Amino acid sequence: MISPRLSRREILRCWLGGLTASLFAVATFGVLGCQQESQSSATGSSVPAGESAAGLPPKPEGAFKIGLITPGSTKTDKAWSGLAWEGVQNVAKETGATVTPPVEGPDAASVAGALRNLAQEGDQLIFLHGSEYDEAASSIAPDFPKTTFVVVGGRTEKPNLTPINFSAGGAVYLAGMVAGSMTKTNKIACVGGSEIPIVKEAFENFAEGAKSVNPAADVRVVFTGDEKDIAKAKQQTQALLGEGVDVVQHNANDAGRGVAQAVEGKPGTYFMGANADQSDLATKQNLGSFVLDVPSAYLAVGKRVAEGKGDGKAVKAGLAEHAVYFKFNDRFGGTIPQEVKDKVAAAEKDIIAGKVAIKK
Known part of the structure; x- marks a missing residue:
């Protein structure tokens, strides 16, 4: 350790x-x-060059x-x-x-x-x-x-x-905790590109993290079917925001920029990044990112x-x-309560210790 x-x-x-x-x-x-190290065989012969x-x-x-x-x-x-x-x-x-x-x-x-x-x-x-x-x-x-x-x-x-x-599941679970803590409507969404197992598992961990701190949270999952279609991701997200969703976690690669654009267009809603520190997207409404x-x-x-x-x-x-982790956005325009950060830090230790079951 x-x-x-x-x-x-x-x-x-x-x-x-x-x-x-x-x-x-x-x-x-x-x-x-x-x-x-490569070893010679029991007969003492060496591995030929090349x-x-x-x-x-x-x-x-x-x-x-x-x-x-x-x-x-x-x-x-x-x-x-x-x-x-x-x-x-x-x-x-x-x-x-x-x-x-x-x-x-x-x-x-x-x-x-x-x-x-x-x-x-x-x-x-x-x-x-x-x-x-x-x-x-x-x-x-x-x-x-x-x-x-x-x-x-x-x-x-x-x-x-x-x-x-x-094993990104732990970091995504922590992201879900942040979303579950910060939502005001109890409506949260995950927007993906292609519906592949690794992304579906990530969203399942996200939902479990959200519900661990907010059992009333309703986590919706949608897939655009295309990681490159920024406009489609934006439209999907706008529809979700129109239904009362106020926190959106993406895992849609390049199309995630469309998710951020939709959030920027609706005050009082939050964006969450994926795979890298994406604090440069929807910066003032960006809670943080799970990072690989x-x-x-x-x-x-x-x-x-x-x-x-x-x-x-x-x-x-x-x-x-420490190859995956959740990173809070230092440039967030609002305030993330210290209590939320403390819960996330404690949960990270529990996940590492095996006290919290993570799918992947």
Whole structure:
């Protein structure tokens, strides 16, 4: 357990430097210091140059290439896809790798082809930024054993296929507590893009957090079906606000900007950000955001791959590792009672201690 006296920056330094082996739990593949060195077999034979033990990808030689596939624009979607772009840039800076132009927003039918193209063009490390890409990566990874594929939110493990799983449920639960505490109408909404399991689970945790402090809270969930359609998200949110909803949590990637725009247009209502610190959206009406430290996770995985020390096992990170957390908006135009902040801080400790059940 990390001492609570450490700052978040110090904790992340430990995370990236591998100074403590307890930061990632049992399922991690050693990005935090639990290194698994390739060993020679019982007969004493060594692994031939350019190959790796147990079918693992070899250490990249020279300046290797990094590929990236995201569900949205890396320039405008600061809540999700932009974090991935920041992550691969961090990996490139630390390892000397070059980054291939990202594949942004491919439809389901073209993902596999785009992924295969990146691998065929020589990208040795490819990040796929979303659980929706797990199936494509799983089917293609065996064809490119010298390429490491990393799926954020993935479930499949192979020698060259590594999932990064953020246990964001705890942070989203805390966001729900804030919403449940701040609503005046007891009507709260969650607006998502595509109706995928990981987002549905997040909203379930949000609702449980809201009801833990406000049993009368009515939490409505809607999906626009498109993470890139800002106008549609704005219209959906305006309709919810018209029905009396006064707190809206989004998890709609770039379309979340439409949610913020709708809230800004209706005084007395509140917006809540997702995945990154989104205090720049609807700032004066923004209660805070649940945050995933995606760039640090990318860097940790990328450095291990560059060193030839990946083994394909899942990387997991949550509240206990300070890889996810809820961040209050310091520029909020109103007042969030200290009592609310104290309850959130206490609940965070209880979640880490296992006293509060979280779905993910």
